[in-house]
Amino acid sequence: MTDARSAQVLVIGGGPAGYVAGIRCAQRGLDTVVVDVGRPGGTCLNVGCIPSKALIHAADEFARATAAVTGTPTGITVADPTIDLAATVAWKDGIVDRLTTGVGGLLARAGAELIRGRATVVDGKTCDVVRADASMVRITADHLVLAAGSVPVELPHLGFGGPVLSSTEALGLTAIPRTLAVVGGGYIGVELGTAFAKLGSHVTIVEATDRILPQYDQELVAPVERRLEALDVTILTGTRAGGYRDGRLAVGTRAGPTGAADPADADGPAVPAERVLVTVGRAPAVTGWGLERLPLDRNGPFVAVDRRCATSMRNVWAIGDLTGEPMLAHRAMAQAEVAADAIAGGPAVFDPVAVPAVVFSDPEIVTVGADPAAAADLTDDGVVVGRFPLVANGRAMTRDRTDGFVRVVARADDHLVLGIQAVGAEVSELSAQFALTVEMAARLEDLTGTVHTHPTVGEAVAEAAAAALGRPLHR
Ligand code: NAD
Secondary structure (H helix, E strand, O other): OEEEEEEEEEEEOOOHHHHHHHHHHHHOOOOEEEEEOOOOOHHHHHHOHHHHHHHHHHHHHHHHHHHHHHOOOOOOOOOOOOOOHHHHHHHHHHHHHHHHHHHHHHHHHHOOEEEEEEEEEEEOOEEEEEEOOOOEEEEEEEEEEEOOOEEEOOEOOEOOEOOEEOHHHHOOOOOOOOEEEEEOOOHHHHHHHHHHHHHOOEEEEEOOOOOOOOOOOHHHHHHHHHHHHHOOOEEEOOOEEEEEEOOEEEEEOOEOOOOOEOHHHOOOOOEEOOEEEEOOOEEEOOOOOOHHHOOOOEEOOEEOOOOOOEOOOOOEEEOHHHHOOOOOHHHHHHHHHHHHHHHOOOOOOOOOOOOOEEEOOOOEEEEEEOOHHHHHHHOOOOEEEEEEEHHHOHHHHHOOOOOOEEEEEEEOOOOEEEEEEEEEOOHHHHHHHHHHHHHOOOEHHHHHOOOOOOOOOOHHHHHHHHHHOOOOOOO
8 A cells, every 4th residue: 555645845865965955944844754765864974975984094093003013203102003894894883873863863853754765756746655664655745856866887897796896885894805906096996095005905096097086186186196105005097997807807008998998908917906996986876766757957967957956847956966066965965955945935046166175085185166277267367376385384293294285276466265275184174264265255365364273284274375475484
């Protein structure tokens, strides 16, 4: 028997986009249902941002302890550190449990109903949901919010399964592979490749373009490359993965018909790999849940939306990874708030000056707004760029991590800050200041005129702005 439920808002997907939309709609007094086949929190909380950061942290602690076996500049020596990866994974799973349970609680407190089940779109107002116990409920709603997220891209000849892992399986490994080939040197490949290298795997990164993290400029990536080299990671650029057989990954420099190296064309020495982690991007989850029944405008593979997150169908909204790049949780959450406000009838527009991005590599990379090359394209009046190296920052010295720099990019005429970037240990925590600076249209003088706490790495921001004004203080 099929149950029936009507609602004002039905949200498909309980990830950062969907659960935030659910909370906000319910807070606005709308009768709201959120459906997710898994635990709330989506990729980010369950198998993405949060568990990967837990693993990265544990790997970092272990690498620090391992390095201290031969003594450190701080005078600390550690004898024979060990790591029990199964215990690490259990600790990570505990964090995920707390957060996903917390999201369920937040939805309940706001008054939204969370249904665990698989939703299939019937039409622009109707969805069928098959619950875990196989019972079905048909939900009709005034507004449909599509927030189904994204899925990892699979290479045709390196399908996930067995030793070929997506990031999801890599985060659940309970034994450290002696050798790991990482296909794709983007966000996930570099983050997890670094973590496994710190845990003791010999890691080879296979990247199709001419360098890792190709979306970032070389100046920002160079400190990360140096660290990977120090961790004995092999980086093969201009290289594609071929087939995997008998513990070896074929690689080649020629692209085959599928965009990967054709196994038959593999012209490089095969890479020894107990496991292969494939991280060649993510794609919007547009199949398998009836989305094709809605005649929606598309933007490439993504669902096209306007600045209110409205699709081309009345009262059908889309948010998060389904709607395009950058596929980042914080963009999804910001869109969700806009969509909820729009549904509730308020004025709402998703139009940020910049969406910050962080790579949790070692050292970390933060970018907000335009880099020097992009800024030069934005204005005819020229740009000024100020840099401050962390080697001259007192706090960085006292943390024994002086690799990296902060870079501020501004218009030459009125000093409007167009972008801020940094690479350095734990600089991800500066990303909020960078975003606020760009979003509030601050000028270089606003940065130099703000009293920055001493001694902090954040002082490097004011110093970089001072350098851009031609009056550096500590350089
Ligand atoms: P990505 O787009 O960052 O990197 C994929 C890399 O794979 C690219 O460098 C590409 O050149 C390379 N590549 C593609 N095909 C290849 C092939 N056949 N052989 C070798 N290399 C190949 O994608 P990702 O790392 O899989 O991450 C997916 C998404 O997840 C990102 O777009 C990002 O939005 C999100 N993410 C964000 C964070 C973060 O914010 N810190 C962390 C992880 C993931």
